Amino acid sequence: MPEYKQFLLADTAEGLTEAEILNWRVQPGDEVKVNQIVVEVETAKAAVELPIPWAGVVTEVLAEAGDTVEVGAPLLTVDVDPGGSSAAPAQAVNGSSAPAPAAPAEEEMKPLVGYGSKATEARRRPRKAAAPAQAAPAPTPAPVPAAPAPAAARGGYVPLAKPPVRKLAKDLGVDLSTLTGSAEGGIITREDVERAARPAAPAVAAGDRERRVPIRGVRKATASAMVSSAFTAPHVTEFLTIDVTPMMELRERLKKHPDFAGVKLTPLAFAAKAVCMAVKRTPDVNASWDEAAGEIVYKDYVHLGIAAATPRGLVVPKIRDADAMSLPELARALDELTTTAREGKTPPADMVNGTITITNVGVFGVDTGTPIINPGEAAILAFGAIKDAPWVVDGQLAVRKVLQLSLSFDHRLVDGQQGSQFLADVGALLADPAMAITY
DSSP: OOEEEEEEOOOOSTTOOEEEEEEESOOTTOEEOTTOEEEEEEOSSOEEEEEOSSOEEEEEEOOOTTOEEETTOEEEEEESOTTOOOSSOEEEESSOOOOOTTSOOOOOOOOEESOOSOOOOOOBOOOOOOOOOTTOOOSSOOOOOOOOOGGGGGTSBOOOOOHHHHHHHHHHTOOGGGOOOOSGGGOOOHHHHHHHHOSOOOOOOGGGSOOOOOOOHHHHHHHHHHHHHHTTSOEEEEEEEEEOHHHHHHHHHHTTSGGGTTOOOOHHHHHHHHHHHHHHHOGGGGEEEETTTTEEEEOSSOOEEEEEEETTEEEOOEETTGGGOOHHHHHHHHHHHHHHHHTTOOOGGGGSOOSEEEEOGGGGTOOOOOOOOOTTOSEEEEEOOOEEEEEEETTEEEEEEEEEEEEEEETTTOOHHHHHHHHHHHHHHHHOGGGGGGO
C-alpha cells in the first residue's frame, strides 16, 4: 500500500524561522529521486535550493510560490512506496513514517545553495491535491484535476525568475505572472522585466502613485538586526583621516610580484589585513557580550565580516579565520566572497558567527559614515573613498591619496581608549604598511 511522508522546511541556518517559496521544481504526479532539488526558497540570508531525502511520487504540494512558510511546516507530500510493497499501511506523518522494505533509507538533508545550471521548462502546476486516503491501494497517485485557483487569474503557472529579477520586477511594479520568459526553459530575465516596464503608464490618481512591498527576506532580517543592535549596544563612533599614498604605491608594486599573479588586489584587502593585525593589540574589539551568562567572550580568531550590497539587499558574509591568512589569500577570499554574494549564492552558514566587520562605503564614493554594529559583535569599521586631497608633507603642501576611516564600537565592551587605539593602529598600518614589521 502507499506510504506517505511529508517534506518539511528545515532550518537551513542558525536562527532562521521562515522562508519564502520562490520556485517549485516538481508538481503532483512527478517522480523524485533521493537528493533531487524540489523547491527553491528565499530565507532572510540567502536563496537556497532544497533537496528531498527520499525517492517516490509527489502527491501533494502544500504551499504556493510567494507564500512565506515557517520552519518545520510541511511543503509537500510524497508517496515513498508507490508500488505498494509495504507489508502494512503507513500513516502520513511529518517525515517520520516507518520505512517500507523497498523504500530508500532516509538521508540527512543538505541544502544546496544558489542556482543550478539546469534549465527547467516553465510548466503549469495544478492546485494542491486532496490528502490521499490511507486505505486506498493504488500503485501511483491518481491525477488530480486542477481546480480554479487564485493563480489561474495570473496565468495558472509559477513564473520562473531568480531573486534579483524578482526584486527588479517589484521595484518596477511588473507582475511576473503576466510575462513569458525569453530564456531557455521559460525563465524570465531582466530584459523581459525592463521591456514590460517600458510602456508609458496611464494617468493615475494621486493615491495610486505608491507601491507597497511586503517586508520579508533580507530586508526584514536586516531591519530587525539593526534595530536590535541600535537599541541594545551603546554605540560610539570615532573618525580618522589618513594619507594612504604609501599603501597605494605598495599596491602597484605588489601587482607585479609573482605571489600576486592573478590576484585582484584592492585597497579593501589592505584594510582587512590591517584590521586582523590591529585586533591582536586590542582584543576587546573582537569580543562579544553574553548578556544571559553575564560574561564577555574574547575570541582568539577573527571571522571577518564584509558588508556587501546585493540585489537582495545588504548581507554580511564572513571570511573564516581571516587572521591566519596572508595578504594574497585575503585578497582572493574577498574577491570570491563578493562575487558569490552578488550572485545570491552565499551559503547561509557563511553569514553567521562573525567577530568584527568592515563596510566599504568608499565603493560608492562616500567619504565615511556611522555604521551600526552587527548584533553579537563589538565593532564595525567603515572604509571610505580614497581621493586626491591637499596634505601637508614635511611642511609643504602636496596632493596625496587620502582616506577617511570611522569605527563604531559597543561601549559596554570597548572603552574610548581601546577604540581609539584600535582605530589608530589600523590607520598607521594603512598610512605606512612598513609599520607591520613592528607588530
